[in-house]
Amino acid sequence: MKNIYAIAHKELRSYFVSPIAYVVVGFFSILFGYFFVASLSIMVRFSTQAGMYGMGGPQSININEFMLRPLLSNTAIILLFFLPFLTARAYAEEKKSGTIELLLTSPLSDLEIILGKFLGALSLFILMLAVTAVHMIILVVYGEPELGPMLSGYLGLFLMGASFISLGLLVSSATQNQVVAGVITFALLLLFWVLSWMADSVGPTTQSLLSYLSILEHFDDFSKGVIDTKHIAYYISFITFGLFLTTKSVDTERWRG
């Protein structure tokens, strides 16, 4: 545990001494802020229109339904773009600079190194989510959103981001080029994202398989306020499988030398 913490601490630290943490968290906040304001103004327009056409006034517009859900879905897309940049360097840089030799000859197990790197990236991701929480507090102070769907939405974002990180680590462990790692991670995530689009045009078995694998499908329920163990199990197995493959990938690299 101490070893995992030592690696995680080192990872988090290196995000902050390089511009990565500031750029990623900073620009993520800008984008999130923009989406927040945009969905807020759309909702305001909706509710004024609803009031004008006598649909029961502004109160009948559900803030969760009209603002929070689209906002969280958009955030998931922003994460799809940002998280590959966090994990791209994790192994690629160590391999390029030769410091992987230090890690692999230290009394650490491969799993400890991988979990450390995972937790390091996860901590920065949590910080990104924490920044968005400020907006949510504003929403709670001035509006009356239901807290349940908001919290379940955040749980969904957290699990999804953790899955992205797990896949990113796997890809990074297979190359020593950060750009390659970033691009492949992004492409794979996007593929997982749009997997369900094909679902309607294939047979029933493939359909259920595709929509089960799609990251997007599983996030939907969270943003609606539904916490289904099926979806939690999906993300947890995605993360575990990604980390497991990473240990195999690191081991393969060893054999190849």
Place this chain on the structure above:
Amino acid sequence: MIEVQNVTKRYGTTIAVDNLSFKVEPGQILGFLGPNGAGKTTTMRVLTGYMPPTEGKVIVAGFDVFDNPVEAKRRTGYLPESPPLYPDMTVREYLEFVARINGIERVGRQSRIDQTMGRTSIEDVADRHCGKLSKGYRQRVGLAQAILHNPDVLILDEPTAGLDPNQIIGTRELIRSLAGDHTIILSTHILPEVAQTCERVVIINKGRVVAEDTPENLTGGLDGATTINIEIDTFGSDPTATLEAISGVVSAKSNSDDNAQTCSVEVKTSKGMDARRDLAHTIVSKGWGLLEMTSAKRSLEETFLDLTTSEDSEDTFDSVDETIESIS
């Protein structure tokens, strides 16, 4: 302390290390010599558990490196060919990280780091970033990293590469002072270094051990032959035929151009024969002037070249020989 048993390492179809076996006793310094591409770095990487061997096994401090990697690694300090530094960490932060992953307790960690920085004389760069250090400092921070957790076994891949002469002397002294408590394997291509630092030498070529002995025995010559350099004033005639006729002389090679008055001759004598008396007598009785005669001890370079180039053609051997001469 270190036992390498029939280790073979293949990369695809290329054989980097071929059925290598040797042993290092506790407290010994073993020099690992070989031309580039001989498999030195690969062997060291196998020893440190960085990569598994294709065949064979390695036992370090009583632990099989691949059955019990964490215990073996805990007792091993390793300085790779290029020091594994994190450019964005200061030297102190870096050593703190290394201390943590090596399980050095928080209590006493700082004093251990200070002490190690003192030993490797890097205190003055303690707060500089590793990425901004000169090659010499990088090398010494790498060495500090290797000895920080006071390991039983030290594996150093070219520890003096990139250091200036003063630093080289300092590092050699440090390595010698570490022997006794630590078992050390160091690889190098600087031959005098082996003679000065190591108690035993393993010379490898093409992944195989070609010689294993003390530096003294290796410089004593492979076949015991000695070389005598003579400078003679022959008034223009060629002395080689005359000298080769003397019993015990294997070959005589004149190194002077034709029109020079004096010529220097390199005479190789066979094992156990001291031909100096006969040489002097012959030269004087011929009426030539004997200007200089020195008995050259076979250098480690020569032994090394003999062992590592023996399979190559005579021509390349000669050209390498001349290159070495022109350098020295």
